[in-house]
Amino acid sequence: MPAPPDDARSQRCELIAVERCGADGVRIVVRPEERLPRLRGARFFMLRREDDLSPRIPRPFSLYRQEGDTLEFLVKVMGRGTRALAASRPGDALRLVGPLGNGWPDFEPDRAIVMLAGGIGSAPFFVGVKDALVAGVLAADVTLIYGAASAGYLYDFERFEELGVRVLAATDDGSRGFHGNVLQCLAAEQEAGRIPDDARLYACGPGPMLRAVERHARAAHVEAWVSLEELMGCGVGICNGCPVPTRPDGPLGSWGNAKCCVEGPVFSVDAVTLV
Ligand SMILES: Cc1cc2nc3c(=O)[nH]c(=O)nc-3n(C[C@H](O)[C@H](O)[C@H](O)COP(=O)(O)OP(=O)(O)OC[C@H]3O[C@@H](n4cnc5c(N)ncnc54)[C@H](O)[C@@H]3O)c2cc1C
Numbered sequence: 001m002p003a004p005p006d007d008a009r010s011q012r013c014e015l016i017a018v019e020r021c022g023a024d025g026v027r028i029v030v031r032p033e034e035r036l037p038r039l040r041g042a043r044f045f046m047l048r049r050e051d052d053l054s055p056r057i058p059r060p061f062s063l064y065r066q067e068g069d070t071l072e073f074l075v076k077v078m079g080r081g082t083r084a085l086a087a088s089r090p091g092d093a094l095r096l097v098g099p100l101g102n103g104w105p106d107f108e109p110d111r112a113i114v115m116l117a118g119g120i121g122s123a124p125f126f127v128g129v130k131d132a133l134v135a136g137v138l139a140a141d142v143t144l145i146y147g148a149a150s151a152g153y154l155y156d157f158e159r160f161e162e163l164g165v166r167v168l169a170a171t172d173d174g175s176r177g178f179h180g181n182v183l184q185c186l187a188a189e190q191e192a193g194r195i196p197d198d199a200r201l202y203a204c205g206p207g208p209m210l211r212a213v214e215r216h217a218r219a220a221h222v223e224a225w226v227s228l229e230e231l232m233g234c235g236v237g238i239c240n241g242c243p244v245p246t247r248p249d250g251p252l253g254s255w256g257n258a259k260c261c262v263e264g265p266v267f268s269v270d271a272v273t274l275v
């Protein structure tokens with residue numbers, strides 16, 4: 001049975017800063033009691049305040065940035081859990097469980113890569129871009145297409161631009177960058193010859209976007225991985241609250257469902273069926 005990663009632990013951390021970000025987001029910087037080694041992009045943590053303002057069940061968040069002994073999260077304020085985190089103040093105590101999940105697969109420098117981010121789905125790409133560069137992928141071969149309904153939901157866009165790779169904005173209302181969604185932007189870039197047709201795809205964002213990426217990857221016969229943001233109860237494989245249907249002919253097909261928390265959140269589109 002899939003188990004939580006060996007390096008996962010539960011620990012207290014001190015909240016260092018909370019800053020507004022975009023139309024409805026916050027950046028949360030925390031310092032865990034125990035310093036963590038460098039982590040790969042798309043791994044995640046379960047996070048809650050230690051007091052009763054947070055629901056008892058912690059919420060999952062991708063690692064956004066890691067600097068020295070601090071971790072940073074990019075949080076879209078949705079409901080009770082994220083509102084409680086956003087209302088925290090420096091010095092507050094948070095409970096952190098992780099690092100959890102598998103993270104992006106090893107990046108290989110033999111081919112161009114395209115990262116497709118939808119709204120808050122950009123969070124796992126900051127470290128992801130750095131991982132790709134460390135793995136030897138040339139900066140010119142990395143494109144991040146960052147899409148959102150409108151410019152206000154492109155959280156921390158300028159920071160992504162500072163990573164030194166191509167970063168393109170795509171907005172549904174045309175308020176910033178390409179007027180359209182991330183796949184339309186990808187098609188336009190490929191038509192213009194700026195991105196090769198066989199580029200590997202990595203995507204994180206809302207369900208409809210990921211299903212479109214899955215369909216596109218299948219039709220175009222390109223390799224693609226998606227990082228899923230399923231609702232989660234425990235994050236460590238116990239509650240069965242995060243099933244993802246597997247493809248019977250795929251590498252996980254011997255079981256009908258995979259557990260997103262311990263077998264994901266990153267899956268090859270050959271392994272799962274997005275519903
Ligand atoms: C592996 C993983 C990584 C994630 N990384 C991030 C991240 O970096 N930043 C971030 O802001 N969020 C991230 N999420 C999503 C985040 O966990 C949820 O937004 C959060 O749990 C909402 O908690 P809440 O108590 O504020 O909202 P709730 O009160 O639980 O829900 C409020 C409303 O939002 C809906 N909702 C809750 N979670 C989701 C979801 N995942 N997708 C769509 N609708 C949802 C609920 O159905 C409800 O309608 C991640 C999720 C996973 C599984």
Ligand code: FES
Nearest residue numbers: 233235239240261
């Ligand atoms: S969240 Fe509990 S099993 Fe995945």
